[in-house]
Amino acid sequence: MNAVEIEQAITDLAEQPFDAANFPYDFLEAFGNKATTIKRLRAGASNKSDLGGVLQTNNIHILTCDAGQVSKALKALKDSPATTKAKAKFILATDGTDFEAEDLTSGETVACAFRDFPDHFGFFLPLAGISTVRQITENAFDIRATSRLNRLYVELLKDNPEWGTDERRHDMNHFMARLIFCFFAEDTGIFGGKGKFTETVAQMSARDSSNTHEVISTLFLAMNTRREQRAVANLPRWASSDVFPYVNGGLFSGSMEVPKFSKIARSYLLHVGGLDWTKINPDIFGSMIQAVADDEERGALGMHYTSVPNILKVLNPLFLDDLRAKLEEAGDNPRMLLNLRKRMAKIRVFDPACGSGNFLVIAYKEMRAIEAEINKRRGEPDMRSAIPLTNFRGIELRDFPAEIARLALIIAEYQCDVLYRGQKLALADFLPLSNENWITCGNALRLDWLSLYPPTGTGVKLQGDDLFGTPLDQTEIDFENAGGETYICGNPPYKGSQEQTPSQKTDLDTAFRGRIKSTKSADYVAGWFILARDYIAKSDAACAFVTTNSINQGRQVSLIWPTILTDDIEIRFARPSFPWSNLASKKAVVTVSIVGLGRRSNRPKLVFTQNTVKEAKYIGPYLVPDQSAIVLPSTSSLSPLSEMTYGSMPNDNGGLILSSDDAHSLVETYPQAQRFVKRLLGSNGTIHGQWRYCLWISTADLDAALAIEPIRKRIEIVKNHRARSTRVTTKALAATPHLFGEVRHSDSQALAVPCHSAEGRPYLPFALVDGDTVIDNSAIRLSEPRMYEVALYASRLHIIWIATVCGQLETRYRYSNTLGWNTFPVPTLTEKNKDDLTRCAENILLAREHHFPATIADLYDPDKMPDDLRAAHDRNDEVLERIYIGRRFKNDTERLEKLFDLYTKMTASTAPSKGKKRTARTRA
Template sequence: MNAVEIEQAITDLAEQPFDPAQFPYAFLEAFGNKATTIKRLRAGASNKSDLGGVLQTSNIHILTCDAGQVTQTLAALKASPATVKAKAKFILATDGADFEAEELSSGETVACAFKDFPDHFGFFLPLAGISTVRQISENAFDIRATSRLNRLYVELLKDNPEWGTAQRRHDMNHFMARLIFCFFAEDTDIFIGKGRFTETVAQMSAKDSSNTHDVIGTLFLAMNTQKEDRPTAGVPRWAEDFPYVNGQLFSGSIEAPRFSRIARSYLLHVGGLDWTRINPDIFGSMIQAVAEDEERGELGMHYTSVPNILKVLNPLFLDDLRAKLAEAGDNARMLLNLRKRMAKIRVFDPACGSGNFLVIAYKEMRAIEAELNRRRGEPDRASDIPLTNFRGIELRDFPAEIARLALVIAEYQCDVLYRGQKLALAEFLPLRNENWITCGNALRLDWLSICPPTGVGVKVQADDLFGSPLDQAEIDFENEGGETYICGNPPYLGSRDQKDEQKADLRLLFDKRVGNWKSLDYVAGWLMKATDYCTNTRSIAAFVTTNSICQGLQVPVLWPAIFTSGCQIEFAHTSFRWANLASHNAGVTVAIVGITTQPRSPRRLFSLDRSGNTIERQGSHINAYLALGESVIVEKAGQPLSEISEMTFGNTPIDGGLLLLSRDERDALQLTPAQQRRFVRRIVGSAEFIRGLERYCLWIEDQHLTEAHTIAPLAQRICGVRDLRLNGGKTARDIAGRAHQFQRMFIGKNATLVVPSVSSESREYLPCGYEPAGTVVSNLAFALYDAPLWNMALIASRLHLVWIATVCGKLETRYRYSNTLGWNTFPVPILTEKNKADLTRCAEDILLAREHHFPATIADLYDPDNMPADLRAAHDRNDEVLERIYIGRRFRNDTERLEKLFELYTRMTAEAAKRPSLQASPRKRGEGAGSRSRKNAADNTGQRELTAK
């Protein structure tokens, strides 16, 4: 369940007759508990309450009580030993009239009438696994309003299906935008008399709803007609008191969809909410989902927290403005100069959605300006910051409308807050006609025309502010010398998720600039457009992006093009979760990157520590991997940069599955024990190694081929492999004469160190380990044959995981390993014999700890929630020993680890470039030193893959 669905369920519960016996179970069900969970609680199997209530372990203790006993009951719940033992997060007491609850960790409480407890549903969102922020708890209204509007929207489409077609969808969305404005206006004195719009609809429309659409259309007509023109326009007397709004919000057709009784009821219910509590920076991103069919199933999941937005805006320009305000003190001249500067600042979001970033930027700037005016003794001064300086591009029309509406509401709220209700009202209506949010494809439009390097004005007024996009070429500016700050959260879309038109967008941007652009995430297009913009203007651009564009194979594709244009990274925030309001949704892992051609000093790099607190580091440069240090691009290397063992790609069958065997298939061959020892070996890839799966293969040496042909089942398989290879690609045809063997035949004499090629990102360490002599490693893993044990200590370290995650990147969300890009480039200081001995002991301790928990698999042992203490301690000791070799102490965090690794990599590659023997051309991935074939085994025809998790 998401937050909106939970709010609806809670509201429905509050409206039902209070049943003290059933309430606790209904409450838990409203927060997404499954029927089986409720059944177990009812039966007492999982109910731990010692007071006759309902206690769900690690969640909540609920107790209903007699009238007037709520406070005493809450105290009893708090004192209950069972509450403590079960580690309850919340306690809740109610008698059906009053309602009290407490979050035990923070001590925060809720006390209200029972009928009002849905207003506090945000307080309880952690019960549904939603990690919320304080702002949601304090602004639960926005979710409630979204829920009501969604019900109204869906109900209207039932009775007006034609309004849901592509031809009329814009009309429907425009109608909803008008309603939202009216609800806000009637509760904030923009319309004289609180609730005036809703009350008028209730009074003038029939209870059977037959004329509701006519009443609303008439009100829309009044709001689009000036007072002196109303008699001619036919505005009736009962609508005369509504103000002239114009601003093109009510221009054009005044038609409204027809209302059923249910839809009319929903409309009155929505209007009955307190719209003074609307928070446009939250509300906009949620309401846009109401009008999007593909998003309505995820309603309420699009909330972007203000703290996350400020991770972009603060270092982009707000920190600097606040610093200049502090520097100015009470100096009137300096304050005036700052105000003039702020009036020229443009904030441009070329993927603005419903305007979250623009609204937050506007509100923060108004707060700075208000303090500035207060210091100058001009608290009532009208704002010098025009809304038209907050520009955006949005692909879909409804979010673009909501963005404009959200900014209009934000402007009014700021005027009320800083100048007072009277002045705010006096200047609010009529709305201006400017259209400053462009509807279109940001990767196809000319950003310099939409947000030129000068000006704040608008030359041509729109015919329809809330609907028709203005021709971007007709926007005119007269404001030389201003700054432009580009920001936003563009669509991510990995290369596999892009549609043809999105691929075409990237082709236009990258086809003549870089090779292999098809591997780029869609968000890379915004960075490239921003790069072009920055090279022509005084501007800085900062986007929330997928962290993958700063990792792995995308780095050498994208970032050289950005850097060669003259742009540099001025600030960045390393990977963090950009969570939403979906239940148990961890969100996507993102990074923030700020680029400009004129970077300020020092460069600022933000990251999160283990406690989730933001820490800042400063330096002279930030590289493409978001580490402090000189610009460096890690390229594939054909041999190790450091003095470590060679790692090769595993053995590729190219067999159609005929050389691979399950246990049953092995037994079905009916080989003698001697034959089985000669012809069958255990094979491991990523899945087999991590999950402990049993798999075998035919491994036939040339000297045993004649005997193998005398065994019918083996001869049949060899013949099948030959036929398949002869009909395959060039690589397969080249080895058809060795149909009894894999493409390559590598095997360890004593032991093989196995490194899975793909593994889960949830593990704290990369899985690796030794397999005994005779074990074959498949092409789904990497191998170090007969390598010294201290190599495992390197691979199993936190240092190496951080390096792999950064330079190799990920496959979907899983770590993707590469020998040429990750292992061969891994910078290791020169190790003394004592260093190697210490690391060998660390590796032994890790292996012994694993053995202690036999037969647990790697997947079991490295489950982050269930990792054995002795194994964790062994890894921690390994990290300490290795990190002391690097810097003489433990690293403070991953950011510091990367800085050291890149520093060492830069120095070692520079030294290696001076040694001719190390300038060999890189080999293709999968080609080991002893390979029989120098060809890439890419056409692994018929290979049966198992996903390693």
């Protein structure tokens, strides 16, 4: 269950009549406990309570009690030996009137009326395995509002299915945007009295909901009618301008049609209006609510959430840190403060994948905070903001998020005015809304950013009907911004080459305009980088995007970055791979990077890691300080290492592959078949210890093998499969159906290397196998490895190199022999170095053997890795790193710096003569 679903479940629980006997079980079920878990607790099999309550080990101890005894019951829970023994994280006591709970880890408590405990749902989210509790607790209102609006949206579509069609979807989304504004306006003083919109709908609409749509439509009409025109409009007294002022700005223009309401939908609307909308966070709320109107995203409702700290990782180094530094430098100097304020008034922030406006809203709020401090120091605290809302611009593909982005910015502006200038001045300047439309709805990769948002001068002036008008319409805005700055930012969509639709592949072709050999292998986000590069090249802009880290790894680097880093464009700052997670329990963590581009300058370049910032002269496309080499595949090793190739490919339609049972049955029935059966190992088998077998028959022994009937039938299967193929090379293999399609096996020891492996492991998985084991083509084979080579492969240095130059597929490492092993830079090793590393490798293998039959997956689980194995690997890392630099490396950034330095020197010394293809590209 996600946070929104949990909030809804506990709200439903709080609204039901209190049932003391069942409440603990219902509460646990609301947090996602399975029916079987609840059943075991009810039966007493797993209930460890010593107070007659319900105690779930490692989770919570719950006790229902008599009226007025809640505090006493909570103390009893805290003092309970069972609570301590079961390592309960929470205790909870209630009598159905009062409600108290405590987090035993942090000491935080909740005390409220029983009916209000859903307001504190974020407090209990660790019960559902959701760890981002602080973020949810701080934004609990947004999640509750999202949940309510979703229920209303779904209910309205039940009775108005035509409003869910493509033809009416825009109308439905526009209606929801109007409602959100009304809920916000009635609680913040914009309307004449708190809760007036909801109260009027409740009073003037029939309980059977028959005229609810008419009442709402009348109110919308009132907000689109100026005071002097209301008499002509014949509006009723209850829709007077004293309560519902003229809003317009396009939000209430156009059709006044409202979907019809059922009794349930009317109830939901009143429930939504009953929330305290002064608590709305426009920077967060927008990204949550956009899922309400998206059928594909509704299953993850409320999870499309980018935290403010993560957004600031982009905005701070892009331009906010500089503004704050200039504020600090200005001190109380009135002239310097005025110049900074004038500068800020011309800054434009542009998000070409703006969604519901998170980045734009945060940028606006942060700049308003700086401006407020300027005004305070200048003695002008009530001064109207000089920062135009229309300087925060975006492009969004879908119309509803685009509408929400505009609305979120409007709400943010009002909230900032209230915060810095006071309610009275904020209200005086708020209405009517402006007709200017500064969020474009369209495909960012097919639009001309320079035409839409020219860096200086007067731009294209497109007339639109209103702020929330037809997609792609844009009203006339004075774009005059001479001397201003433009900062491009955002979090473009992540789509790997295999996930893109044909239309998205065309988007990339359009963006790159033939500047790379092919966009078929490019990540979708690359389109935003190339267009940002084009914008920067023709202006003094800068950009920073959150991107999948794959764009700075593997083959993407040589494909994309030579085209981006041209025309004096450089990477100004970067934050290499770090996890970017959402609010869902069991959340899928995406590994991302942040890359900032700008015109080349002499200013230091910054590489951010978890807790440090490193200055560099330049940053290469792998995001390594002062290293710009691009690693290209090599057919042979740059270091004196053994050959690594892919394993043998069967191409057999299953004819040559045997399960464990098949192999044993064959040998038991036909003992003479033993010499034709070998163990078969691939990537999955290497990691999870799942052995298979195969037929391995030499041509010299073919007649003897064919004399065994089951083997003859299997070879026939292979022959028929290959003969039917449309590929010429496969057809040719039908002549030798007893052989694997590609044979790379030798009867000697080999290292089996999985092509793909989970990134969570601290070291790359491998298996050392003998000559009776065939490695298939799902893995890579290091032939006759020397033990010191095993130490090299098993090191932290090597996994960091592979992660960087080979890249990752989703959350898995991709291993490549030509790009990873053959390019791995190894310094000259003395015989003593080799002996030391040999002992390290042997100790790793001995530690693994000590835990037999544990699999690689078991042994290298980061949370369960045996101490002796971890120590053996750590010793191996220490020995190897001292060979490289005479000491341990401080961090992975330092490891990569050394590896790239060695790589650059090695490729320079082996560079081909003029006219021949180089194995690497380096910075001039």
